[in-house]
Amino acid sequence: MVKHVLMIKLKDNSKEQCEKLRDLFMTMKGRVPQALDVEAGADFLHSERSFDVCLTVTLESPEALEEYQKDPYHCNTVKTYVATVREKAVAVDYIV
Numbered sequence: 001m002v003k004h005v006l007m008i009k010l011k012d013n014s015k016e017q018c019e020k021l022r023d024l025f026m027t028m029k030g031r032v033p034q035a036l037d038v039e040a041g042a043d044f045l046h047s048e049r050s051f052d053v054c055l056t057v058t059l060e061s062p063e064a065l066e067e068y069q070k071d072p073y074h075c076n077t078v079k080t081y082v083a084t085v086r087e088k089a090v091a092v093d094y095i096v
Contacts, residue, residue, distance in 0.1 A: 001096040002059045007051035009088040018042035034068040
């Protein structure tokens, strides 16, 4: 199993924008076949070191992660939107 974790710092980190991105991430559940599970949440502390929204995707293998990175919905809808609203992003991919 592989975990893909992405954290986003938004240009506008209002509650509405954080929830909008969280909800968009959750639309991948059941829509992106490589994603066995999708979790997303908006930060509530808003500390100086906090990121605003976190996405965790569980995948079967490193190969499934590669396919996920090319999935049409993930690329054309989710990644395209994130590119317009993010200030910064960090990610980690690890084998469970």
